Structures are given as structure tokens and as C-alpha cells.
Amino acid sequence: MSTILTVENLKKYFDVPDGKLHAVDDISFSINEGETFGIVGESGCGKSTLGRTIIHLYQPTSGKIIFENKDITFATKKECRDLLRRMQFIFQDPYSSLNPRMTVIDIIMEPLLIDGMKRKDARQRASELMEMVGLSKAFETSYPHELDGGRRQRIGIARALALEPKFIICDEPVSALDVSIQAQILNLMLDLQEKFKLTYIFITHDLSVVKHISDRVMVMYLGKTVELAGTQELFNNPVHPYTKALLSAVPSTDIDEQQEREILHGEIASPINPMPGCRFAPRCKYATSKCRTDDPHLVELKPGHFVSCHNINS
């Protein structure tokens, strides 16, 4: 399996009145062709910023992004446009990511027209795309507000697929949907992946979704990677105290299962001018003085299982 995307020491800081907001702080990973790479974390951990920085909706502050063996870190506008033929984005909110004044078919045609396709051909292709994502022809001339959330998300998917990309970044694509609809969309995404050999980055806060769909999972906390491993390995043998707490916080639907719950105290700290040391230390019950002064580094515990914690041996 070849590597399709490599991210090295990527940083994205935002200037805010109080200083610098460290949204993504020194993240490195690589993704193989055809895999689904899950990124989980709670609100404010930087997972969406990471996705948006990779596809150049934000300019990276520093670091390297290598896509299909090309360094795209500081791509020009023209290069970014070419990039969108290979890499696309599905947004979280199917309510606000579609232009309310455009009909469904126009929304799906738009990327094709921008790419220079003739109107007639684009229309034909958009119809095919609609069929592919399970939208009936009757909706071609509908407006987004006339459709429910699941159908709207299908439009978002069809639009992302229009230019036949190889790589799609999905930012919480099912979070706004009810479970019965969520399952339809996840199945559709799995089908499309198989059919077009797509590679996904799947960003979500929902652990059960990430467990279901991902091959490997990266857990983020305040702009940092805390743990990265194969899905089974991560869910069966979580090592980082934050990962453990996160997994145990999800209420199970099995009423006979005795859940060992680890309730985390306190709340996520501010990402603006963060203190040195482990970002999780203020909420960690194992934190030592070293944790509050030294940044932990990501180390490979077993093949493919990376953890960033000073206390992994104890």
C-alpha cells in the first residue's frame, strides 16, 4: 500500500486578541491509499482545523503537507484548484453548506462548470451523480430547504464526488443526522469507497461511528495527538489516560453491561497561549510535575500504536 498523504509537524495558529490560538500544534501522520483514517476528539481539539488546513481552506502556519508525493504546504491558488480535482471535502452541516438559492442539480454541477466542463455534459454527469448517491430524479429542481437532512447530505456527497477525487476529507458528515438516516449515509460512504477506491479522513466526535468506519484512529486533545493506533487496538487497548476516559464516557446501550466509568474532572483548557507540558495534565489523575513542564512526544509503543504520555510505563 502506498502513502497518499503525509503530514509533518503541521501547525496552524490563529491570531486572536489575547495572543496565539494553537488550533493544530505539531501534528504528524501519514495515510495509505484506500484506508479510512479517523480523527476523534471533543469540540475545540483542532480536528476540523486540521482537516481544513490539509485542504487549504486555511493556510498552514508551518510544517509540511505532502499529497501524492508533492509538497502542497504552500500551494498557489492555481495549484489549490488543481488539488481539488484530487481532494474534496464533505461538510458537517448539510443545512448551511448548500447554497439555498441554487437547485440541487445546479449545486452538484457547480464544481464541474468551474472545472471547465460544458453545461450539457455537466448536467448529464450531475444526473448520474444523483443516481449514484441515491437521490431520485424528482429532486433535480428542488431547493435544499425542501429536503430532509439525510438527502441534503447526499447532495454534499454527490458534489464532493463530481470531480472524481481520490481523497475525501469528511468533517462530521453524519453528526447532524438521526441514527436511522446516519446508517444510510455511512453505508453509502462505504459503498462509494469500495467502488472508487477512495481514501477518507473521517473527522468526528462520535466514537461509535469512528470505530465502525475507520481502519486507524487518531485521538486529539487541544491541538495535539495523544494516541494513534489501528481501530481494534485503540478500542481494545487504549493507553493514554485521555483515550481511556473518552472511551468510558460513552454510555452503552447494553443495560446488563457493567460499565467502568472514569469521570474526568474539570474541562478542556484554553488553546490560547497554552502552558508548557502535557495539554491534558490539568485533568489527568496520573499527572506528575514532569507532565506540567515537559512536552511529551509521540512514541511508538508497539508497531503502529503511538502514544504521547510521560507515564506510559507506569
Place this chain on the structure above:
Amino acid sequence: MNEVILSVKNLSVEYRVEEGIVKAVNDVSFDVKSGETLGLVGETGAGKTTIALSIMGLLPVPPAVVTQGEILYEGENILTANEKYLRTLRGNKISMIFQDPMSALNPSTYVGDQISEVILLHNKVSKDKAREMAEECLEMVGIPKNRYAEYPHKFSGGMKQRVIIAIALACNPNLLIADEPTTALDVTIQAQILELMEQLKEKKGTSNILITHDLGVIAKMCDRVAVVYAGEIVEMGTLRQVFKHTAHPYTKGLFDALPGNGLSGKKLKPIKGSMPDPTSLPENCKFANRCFKKTEKCDCSIRLVDIGDGHLVRCISPLCCEGVK
């Protein structure tokens, strides 16, 4: 434990809007017993929140119209009670926690004052005494009392939800309605809030109605569950009856659609189609079009029937017919 404190009988609510008549709640009946937590679970648009607003006497009229039914609290029908009586109930005997902690607080009033406001409204106490009581409420939900004089924007989502819980519990209500209390929160914060709600319920003996779409939250918190679909209760029973002896195909579908019950890469089992348009609900079983067990016999109106030990199901061929404890 078995004393009924609230009884909803044959409640139907519709919204009369330009597009037509939206039948939001259709002939819903249930009781809430003292000290129990009843869960209302269902998807977007099922009518869960409309039921809650009816109990609080907060339905937006117009466009909402109650077409039938009654809601009895201490022998009084809330639906026909006058506003003055409702004011003595709301926030005092029946409280509600709203879904979105970001917009439920007044942004220009100290959080502490928002708690003492409720206390002053319902109790004959001095302002100082009310402040003292409000500080106790803050501590009860795990917020240091020196944060009394701060504005909501200084609080995170989880902290705001704690303040809202403090407001709701300030007058020791005997019924608390929580409408998606943790949906807007992260899982680790959700775990904190659920823990807090459980502790307070034990301490104060409040009865709860918990509205959520999250079956995991229901499993953790509830004694009894009602599954709502297209404005109707399709299944109701104890947590064990509904979770372990699931009888309605819709409830079964909800469980099957959840990811994480198997290995990765396996196909999920979605419920096909989507919820019927509430402006033109079918007369027969409202789930029939999406049901994997649909037969010709489903083309009639179907009543909620007891399949044993109080386990109610609205289906002519329930999945588990023998009554199980």
C-alpha cells in the same frame, strides 16, 4: 414509588401553519410515577419536545392547538388551567431543562441572579436569603459560589448546563423535564452532567422525564422508556422490556442502525426511507412504509396493546409476543 404524579391522557397537538396541519402529537398517554425517570426517545420531528412543552403549558398558541386530551397534575388539568396557576407550577413544582445551554441563559444577568430570581418568585424570602440559597444551588451543581457574580459568557457549555440545572432545581420541583440535556455537550462533559443529574435525583427524589435521541443515555438513566415515532408512542415499558425484549420493529431498527455493535467494515442496518410527512400522516400504521415486517394486515389503524406486564406495543405482529418480565 408507585404514586402517579403526572398523567398525560390521549394528548393530541397540532400546529396549524401555512403548509397545512402538522400533526405533532397523536393520542399520547403515559403516567409518571413518583421518583422514577421516564425516557422519551425518538428521532427529530417525532414530537418529543411538543409533549414536554404541553406539560409545561408553554406551547406556542397559535400555531399550536391541543385537539384532545388532558394532562393531570395533582388533580388539575394543566391544559385548561389559567396562567396564574401555571406560574405557580412552572419553575416551582415542574421544571424544565432546555436543550441548548448556550441560549437558555440571559446573557446580561449574573448567573447567580438568574438562580435567585426563581427563588424570589416562588418563595417569600429576603433578597439576601435568596442569594444565600442560590449560592447553595451553585455549589450543589459543582460551581464555586464565588462565581455567583459572573456573566454566562464566562462559562463553558458544561458549566452553563450546570447553572441551568441549578435554576431548574432551585425550588425543589417534584417533576423535572430534561429535553436533550446533554446533546450539545462533549462526551466527557456529558458523563459529568449525567452523573450530577443522577446524584441530585437520588438526593431530592425528583421524578424525571428525560427526552433524548441517544439510546445510551436512556440505558444509563431511565427506569421506563417510551419510544415515540411520528407523534405516537409505538412502544412503552420498563427499560428491560424495551431494551432486552424489543417488540416494535421501529425500536428494533433504531438499535440495529447503531454503529459499533460489530466489527469495522460491516454494513450497518439502516431503517429504509424517512419519517412520513407530518402534514399528511397515513391513517394506518405510520411506520408501515419503512417496516421490514409489513404485511397487508398492517393497513388498518393500530392500537397500543399490552403484550404482558405493562409492556405496550403499537404493532399487530410484535417481535416478541410472549410477555416477559
